[in-house]
Amino acid sequence: MRVQVSRSSYLVLVSSSAVFVTFRILQWRARSRARKTVERVKEMVEENQPLIVYWDLSVRERILKAAIRRASKWMSLNEDPKPMVGQVGGAAVHKRPVLTLNPDYVLKPLLADHRGIREIAFYESLKILSNNPTNQTYSTFLTGKQKEKSPLLKQAGEVFDTLALAFAISIQDPVVTESEKALKDAWKVVKKEVEALHRLSKFTAPYYGVIGQPGVSHAPECPFGVTDDAHLLLQDLTSNYSKPCVIDLKLGTQTFEPDAPPEKQERELGKYPEQAEFGFRIVGMRMYDPDHPDADEKGFRCFKKPYGRSLKSRDQILDALRTFLCAGVEKPVIASEDKRIAEDGVNNFLTESVRCKTIANLLVQLRQLRRWFEENKSLRFYASSLLLVYEGDTSKDNGSQDAATAKMIDFGRVRRELGGDQAYRVGLRMLNSCLGEILDQEEERLGKHR
Ligand SMILES: Nc1ncnc2c1ncn2[C@@H]1O[C@H](COP(=O)(O)OP(=O)(O)OP(=O)(O)O)[C@@H](O)[C@H]1O
Numbered sequence: 001m002r003v004q005v006s007r008s009s010y011l012v013l014v015s016s017s018a019v020f021v022t023f024r025i026l027q028w029r030a031r032s033r034a035r036k037t038v039e040r041v042k043e044m045v046e047e048n049q050p051l052i053v054y055w056d057l058s059v060r061e062r063i064l065k066a067a068i069r070r071a072s073k074w075m076s077l078n079e080d081p082k083p084m085v086g087q088v089g090g091a092a093v094h095k096r097p098v099l100t101l102n103p104d105y106v107l108k109p110l111l112a113d114h115r116g117i118r119e120i121a122f123y124e125s126l127k128i129l130s131n132n133p134t135n136q137t138y139s140t141f142l143t144g145k146q147k148e149k150s151p152l153l154k155q156a157g158e159v160f161d162t163l164a165l166a167f168a169i170s171i172q173d174p175v176v177t178e179s180e181k182a183l184k185d186a187w188k189v190v191k192k193e194v195e196a197l198h199r200l201s202k203f204t205a206p207y208y209g210v211i212g213q214p215g216v217s218h219a220p221e222c223p224f225g226v227t228d229d230a231h232l233l234l235q236d237l238t239s240n241y242s243k244p245c246v247i248d249l250k251l252g253t254q255t256f257e258p259d260a261p262p263e264k265q266e267r268e269l270g271k272y273p274e275q276a277e278f279g280f281r282i283v284g285m286r287m288y289d290p291d292h293p294d295a296d297e298k299g300f301r302c303f304k305k306p307y308g309r310s311l312k313s314r315d316q317i318l319d320a321l322r323t324f325l326c327a328g329v330e331k332p333v334i335a336s337e338d339k340r341i342a343e344d345g346v347n348n349f350l351t352e353s354v355r356c357k358t359i360a361n362l363l364v365q366l367r368q369l370r371r372w373f374e375e376n377k378s379l380r381f382y383a384s385s386l387l388l389v390y391e392g393d394t395s396k397d398n399g400s401q402d403a404a405t406a407k408m409i410d411f412g413r414v415r416r417e418l419g420g421d422q423a424y425r426v427g428l429r430m431l432n433s434c435l436g437e438i439l440d441q442e443e444e445r446l447g448k449h450r
């Protein structure tokens with residue numbers, strides 16, 4: 001009898017120990033799985049990091065291959081691209097110019113360093129999300145993994161982990177419950193970025209992939225797989241214009257990344273210290289002004305980098321923008337076959353009214369871009385440019401003479417920063433106030449003509 005009791009208590013002891021140990025194992029497994037999952041999602045959109053982990057070979061190869069495939073699907077270089085005639089900014093115009101290709105493409109030379117692969121990744125992310133703006137698409141883009149990634153349970157592919165998590169959730173294990181909540185929050189951050197990138201396409205040039213290099217390079221001089229022959233294939237933002245007037249503005253109060261080496265920081269700060277106050281600098285501009293003594297044989301005036309860096313006050317910037325818009329310039333009325341123009345100075349009147357609409361058009365687009373930047377809470381654009389284009393040919397009378405475009409270009413240094421890009425916003429505000437002021441002055445002058 002005594003033996004029987006002790007055997008049954010022994011059995012009870014053993015089975016309860018087994019239950020306890022199983023419970024502990026399941027709990028441990030569920031907790032560690034839950035924590036890892038949260039970490040993985042958070043890592044995908046980690047602050048103070050570039051958009052992709054380009055130092056991961058598999059990530060950059062996947063993205064570069066996708067970009068090459070994208071361009072090669074429908075484009076082969078049957079004709080020779082030509083150096084762009086109206087390029088206003090860019091690293092080394094004389095060495096590696098931006099090229100153009102019929103009917104309306106530009107080929108932007110990519111850098112073989114991290115900036116090349118980062119710019120490709122940026123455009124790829126916009127493209128991929130423009131078709132399918134979901135967390136799943138973005139997560140596959142960033143990590144290469146295809147699994148469904150929503151609640152914890154769905155993420156646990158293996159039977160044991162699923163069991164462990166189901167068990168932990170059913171007993172409301174505090175650590176797993178907390179992780180479940182953290183995971184939801186992490187996915188919300190991803191969702192915000194997805195939405196921001198999705199909406200940003202509207203403010204960038206259409207992108208068609210990478211052209212010029214047949215595949216990923218493994219040569220030592222191409223540490224990120226991108227060669228010197230690689231070019232981004234983009235839509236030429238000037239192609240719809242008969243006399244495109246273009247200004248390249250480098251936006252933001254700082255043009256180097258926080259982890260830039262001290263020499264780079266010094267070089268950038270020295271280029272244009274006023275950038276910190278104004279939030280942009282004029283990199284270059286080119287406008288159609290055929291009557292001007294400095295106009296080239298095509299009727300354009302061009303201003304290069306030193307000009308932008310010489311502008312030390314708001315008034316000087318205002319003047320530069322006026323010059324760009326050929327605004328506020330009292331031109332002599334040139335005798336013309338057109339009586340309307342020759343007799344009473346209506347030529348000026350026409351030009352000014354056209355410019356007012358152009359400026360108003362630009363202001364509308366800038367307002368939309370400003371709204372995007374107000375909502376953006378995670379992306380920062382170092383050393384990126386805003387390209388403004390308007391029609392310099394005022395002879396047309398079909399509305400196209402008022403056309404204007406404002407698009408962002410140059411994305412080799414996009415990264416995540418908490419709070420978004422306040423520095424870009426400083427530049428947009430300044431630009432907005434300058435253009436607003438020029439418009440007011442022009443309208444006032446126009447009123448006097450009436
Ligand atoms: N999509 C486009 N459509 C028309 N022109 C473009 C386009 N992209 C670039 N350009 C022209 O090329 C110039 C240089 O472009 P971008 O700023 O991208 O080059 P970059 O070499 O990366 O410049 P940075 O030296 O500032 O890094 C612009 O100022 C503009 O004149």
Ligand SMILES: O=P(O)(O)O[C@@H]1[C@H](O)[C@H](O)[C@@H](OP(=O)(O)O)[C@H](OP(=O)(O)O)[C@H]1O
Pocket residue numbers: 090091115255264267271305383412413
């Ligand atoms: O914008 P990023 O990505 O920093 O790249 C820089 C950009 O191409 C600048 O146009 C160029 O300076 P300049 O226009 O003054 O020639 C600079 O050269 P630098 O770093 O050697 O000054 C580049 O590194």
